[in-house]
Amino acid sequence: MQYWLMKSEPSEFSLDDLQRKGREPWDGVRNYQARNWFRDQMQPKDLAFFYHSNCAMPGIVGVMEILTPAYPDPTAFAPDNPHYDPKSDPAQPRWYLVDVGYVAHFPRTVSLSELRTYPALSELALLRRGNRLSVMPVAAAAWAFIMGLQAGPALPSAPLRERH
């Protein structure tokens, strides 16, 4: 059982889209390190944070579940697909994917800027300088910490109230 973080641009595919559809093949990943995690490490019942990237408020918006073992990404074989890769031979597929299932929305987005404020998360791959991976592992302690943020208000930018 492992934990993950997976990025998607909400204009392409958002957590709302996943909720609507229930499940989805996480296709189009074209990075070898991410491919290796799909193929070699990810297992059904693993959980993953759904991260919205390249948008007004980048951050973690909820949780999904890995539903299937890795299998070859069919979009790599489809010439009319934007993720087509002529070098991926169906007899020896280069790219893999897993199906994911909707689990839950967070009550609020845990933004990238908020995540950066927690020393407990300093080892999170997402926060390391220049990180561009779209699929990455999350340590169990970091997973629990982020899940725990949902319990409290934790709105650091909210105006302070006078106390009398």
Add this chain to the structure above:
DNA sequence: GCCAACGTTGGC
């Protein structure tokens, strides 16, 4: 195997 050029990611 080196490395410059290029394309992509993704925050801001």
Add this chain to the structure above:
DNA sequence: GCCAACGTTGGC
């Protein structure tokens, strides 16, 4: 839209 950081490509 800008641009830093990074991965990939391809000439040599």
